[in-house]
Amino acid sequence: MRLTSLAILTGSLLAAAGGSLATATYIADVVETTSERDVRDALQGASLGWAEVRADGLQVILTGTAPTESARFDARTAAGHIVDASRVIDRMQTAATRDLAPPAFSVQILRNGGELSLIGLIPTKSDRDGLLKAIRALPGVTTVNDLLQTADYPLPADWQASLDYAVQALAQLPNSKVSVRPDAVAITAMSQSPAQKHQLETALRRAAQPGLDLSLAISAPRPIIAPFTLRFVSEGGRTGFDACSADTPQARSQILAAAKEAGMTGTADCTIGLGVPSSDWGEAAAMAIRAVGKLGGGSVSFSDADISLVAAPGTAQASYDTVVGELESNLPDVYALHAVLPPAPDTQAAPAEPPEFTATLSPEGLLQMRGRLSDARMRSAAEALAQARFGSGHVYMAARLDDTLPDLWPTRVMTALDALAHLSNGLVTVTPDKITIRGDTGEKSASADIARLFGDRLPKGADYDIDVTYQKKLDPVASVPTPQQCLTQLRAAQKHSKITFEPGSATVTADSRHLLDAMATTLRTCPGLPLEIAGYTDSQGREEMNEALSQQRAQSVMNALQMRRVLTRSFVAKGYGEADPIADNDTEEGREANRRIEFRLRDDGTAGTAKPATAPEAAPASDAPEAAPAPEAAPASEASPAPEAEEPVGSGDEALPSQDGDDSAGPGDADTIDDDTGSGDETD
Numbered sequence: 185m186r187l188t189s190l191a192i193l194t195g196s197l198l199a200a201a202g203g204s205l206a207t208a209t210y211i212a213d214v215v216e217t218t219s220e221r222d223v224r225d226a227l228q229g230a231s232l233g234w235a236e237v238r239a240d241g242l243q244v245i246l247t248g249t250a251p252t253e254s255a256r257f258d259a260r261t262a263a264g265h266i267v268d269a270s271r272v273i274d275r276m277q278t279a280a281t282r283d284l285a286p287p288a289f290s291v292q293i294l295r296n297g298g299e300l301s302l303i304g305l306i307p308t309k310s311d312r313d314g315l316l317k318a319i320r321a322l323p324g325v326t327t328v329n330d331l332l333q334t335a336d337y338p339l340p341a342d343w344q345a346s347l348d349y350a351v352q353a354l355a356q357l358p359n360s361k362v363s364v365r366p367d368a369v370a371i372t373a374m375s376q377s378p379a380q381k382h383q384l385e386t387a388l389r390r391a392a393q394p395g396l397d398l399s400l401a402i403s404a405p406r407p408i409i410a411p412f413t414l415r416f417v418s419e420g421g422r423t424g425f426d427a428c429s430a431d432t433p434q435a436r437s438q439i440l441a442a443a444k445e446a447g448m449t450g451t452a453d454c455t456i457g458l459g460v461p462s463s464d465w466g467e468a469a470a471m472a473i474r475a476v477g478k479l480g481g482g483s484v485s486f487s488d489a490d491i492s493l494v495a496a497p498g499t500a501q502a503s504y505d506t507v508v509g510e511l512e513s514n515l516p517d518v519y520a521l522h523a524v525l526p527p528a529p530d531t532q533a534a535p536a537e538p539p540e541f542t543a544t545l546s547p548e549g550l551l552q553m554r555g556r557l558s559d560a561r562m563r564s565a566a567e568a569l570a571q572a573r574f575g576s577g578h579v580y581m582a583a584r585l586d587d588t589l590p591d592l593w594p595t596r597v598m599t600a601l602d603a604l605a606h607l608s609n610g611l612v613t614v615t616p617d618k619i620t621i622r623g624d625t626g627e628k629s630a631s632a633d634i635a636r637l638f639g640d641r642l643p644k645g646a647d648y649d650i651d652v653t654y655q656k657k658l659d660p661v662a663s664v665p666t667p668q669q670c671l672t673q674l675r676a677a678q679k680h681s682k683i684t685f686e687p688g689s690a691t692v693t694a695d696s697r698h699l700l701d702a703m704a705t706t707l708r709t710c711p712g713l714p715l716e717i718a719g720y721t722d723s724q725g726r727e728e729m730n731e732a733l734s735q736q737r738a739q740s741v742m743n744a745l746q747m748r749r750v751l752t753r754s755f756v757a758k759g760y761g762e763a764d765p766i767a768d769n770d771t772e773e774g775r776e777a778n779r780r781i782e783f784r785l786r787d788d789g790t791a792g793t794a795k796p797a798t799a800p801e802a803a804p805a806s807d808a809p810e811a812a813p814a815p816e817a818a819p820a821s822e823a824s825p826a827p828e829a830e831e832p833v834g835s836g837d838e839a840l841p842s843q844d845g846d847d848s849a850g851p852g853d854a855d856t857i858d859d860d861t862g863s864g865d866e867t868d
Contacts, residue, residue, distance in 0.1 A: 219244055222266045227259060235259040235276060245273040253278050286337035291347070293319075293362040295354055298326035304364075307343065308336040318351045324358060340366035345393055353388055368397035378404045409457040412465070414486040416443060416473045419496060423447045428454035435466025442470035446477030461489040464516040475511045479503065491521045498528040501537035506554045509584035513563075523584065539589055541597050541614040543570070543604055545623065551579050551604075555614075556586040562594050569598060573605040590616050592643070599641045606630040608658045622651035626658030667785050670710035674783050677702040683741060683781045690736035692744055700741070704748035712754050714786040717741050719759040722775035727761055735759025741781055756786060 216239035223244050224237045232255065235248045244267050250256035256276050263272045291304035300319060306312065312332065320328055343366045350362045350369055360373035371388065375381040381404040392398045415426040423446065430436035436454040443452065462468070472484040472491055480503075481496030493511070495504050508523045515521060541555035551574045557563045563583060570579045596619060600612040603621050607630065610623015619642070621634060631652045638648045665673065677699065684693045692700065707713065719734035719741075738757035746752050767774035 219267050223263045226262045226266050230262045232259045243271050243273050247275045250276050250278050291364045295360050298324050300325050301329040303331045305333045307339050308334045309339050322355050342366050370399040372401045375404045407457045409459045411488045412459045414469050417483040418476050418481045425452050430454040430456050431460035431465050438466040438470045442473040446473050462518045468519050475507050478507045489519050493523045495525045497526040510582040512584050513581045538615050544611050545609050547609040549578050554582045557583045558589050569601050603634045619648040624653050624655050670713050673706045690740040700744050704750050707750045715755045716784050716786045717757045718782040720780050721762050722778040723762045723769040731761030734761050
């Protein structure tokens with residue numbers, strides 16, 4: 185019994201093991217077949233059919249020849265999306281690529297005295313040893329640093345010839361950088377002088393073989409110029425430089441451009457050197473050369489910061505004073521100008537002109553001062569006084585200095601400037617014998633004030649001439665329009681348009697902005713105008729809501745004027761709702777006329793409480809003639825127009841709908857941008 189039971193147990197175990205082995209073998213076959221099929225399908229779908237797939241257990245083996253390394257990578261990636269990437273065995277190969285293009289061979293040779301370094305890439309077949317031997321044999325070379333790399337490619341054409349030329353050039357250039365390519369050599373080097381620079385450039389160009397692209401950048405130290413000199417002459421039919429120095433290429437360009445403006449023809453050059461007295465040299469020299477051109481001839485000489493300008497004999501005194509004054513005022517502070525006006529050849533025929541100072545005030549408020557002043561202190565004082573009287577940005581000083589002027593010259597000039605401040609535009613002229621002032625003014629007492637000023641400050645018996653014309657349009661007080669005129673101008677601005685609002689709100693529509701701009705322009709000329717801005721609606725909706733809406737709209741108009749820099753301290757915004765209709769509220773045209781913004785004067789007997797007339801666009805038939813306002817005491821009636829000063833302009837006033845059911849009055853009163861009629865005001 186025991187043997188039988190043992191046999192049965194052993195047989196059962198063997199049968200189970202065999203069944204498990206068979207099952208495992210079957211499952212492995214299914215996994216292999218499925219993995220191989222799915223990976224192959226994925227590769228076909230990715231256009232990678234060149235890859236072959238074979239499954240070995242859980243492993244998927246890829247073989248085949250990929251056209252590129254990128255394609256090989258794509259195949260591995262596609263297989264890894266189907267099975268675990270760790271199960272993919274890559275046994276693919278990549279097709280042989282075509283030969284790579286040879287690299288760009290080049291050598292940088294840096295020499296600093298006895299030390300020389302070579303950096304770059306050369307062909308393997310280059311005679312590297314011969315190159316190093318030739319370089320070590322150069323005069324003065326003690327150390328050679330070989331940092332060259334090689335690549336196994338054929339020698340480019342002309343490569344050796346370019347290297348040989350570079351070595352030959354290095355023999356002459358102890359401080360240089362030579363860049364060598366197969367067909368080009370670029371040399372950057374320093375020389376000891378401009379003469380040596382020219383000599384090196386000539387020798388290097390002659391030694392270059394035909395066809396070589398040679399680039400030379402050889403610098404020479406700038407010479408020290410002492411003193412730093414420039415002389416420009418325009419006389420005797422000759423215009424040009426006797427000497428020209430500059431500190432930078434930009435300054436040289438400035439100077440040569442000014443010389444051409446002054447009449448120089450042909451070419452000229454300026455030596456660029458060291459020793460300039462100021463970084464403003466180019467600007468100062470250009471100013472002085474242009475001054476010679478404005479004078480019509482003469483000469484100007486610079487010796488460091490000292491400038492000597494000699495005008496051509498016979499130059500007009502006034503022209504000389506103006507040009508020299510402008511030059512003195514505009515030169516940088518470091519420069520000192522000495523100017524000379526030689527006498528005319530025939531001194532008896534052309535006597536010397538007396539000294540003169542002029543100040544011209546333009547209608548735009550710009551002041552120009554020309555002529556002569558005693559010294560730099562007086563020029564500063566006159567300029568400061570002018571800036572205080574006429575504005576710091578409105579003064580142009582072009583007066584020259586003359587230490588031969590009379591003792592009372594400063595007093596006469598300062599008095600003349602104070603007198604000119606009484607004018608809106610004009611001219612004052614000061615000579616040793618007389619002061620003349622003429623021009624236009626907005627001050628009625630200007631002539632008397634100027635006469636008192638001259639009498640107080642000038643010596644007794646001093647001669648002066650006052651020719652001042654009062655013009656009412658220049659009077660800041662007389663030119664202010666009356667309140668009635670302001671109201672008339674407002675009505676003129678409203679002839680063909682009216683202030684309108686968005687339906688049911690106090691927001692002014694975009695169409696009304698141009699009208700508000702025009703009204704603001706008018707009101708800015710009417711300071712302190714006692715103006716009431718009155719808002720009205722039609723009769724639709726509840727009376728309380730109409731009154732509130734009209735108040736909001738009147739205030740909105742005032743706010744819009746404030747935003748346009750109108751002083752509204754004397755203005756009042758008042759909403760009257762549906763009161764005082766000027767047309768029938770039973771028609772759309774009438775309701776449109778009743779929706780309005782009116783402007784009228786407050787506390788004025790001619791227009792204080794009178795009922796204003798209908799705006800022209802609202803009711804043309806009732807437009808009152810501008811030239812015939814109603815009598816001041818006559819009460820206004822509902823049917824007749826009010827005085828001219830109270831003619832209103834309607835606004836796009838819409839009444840809010842009644843909240844107690846009275847909202848069936850028909851079309852509303854909105855005057856919108858794109859429709860003359862609209863629905864009634866409705867609240868949100």
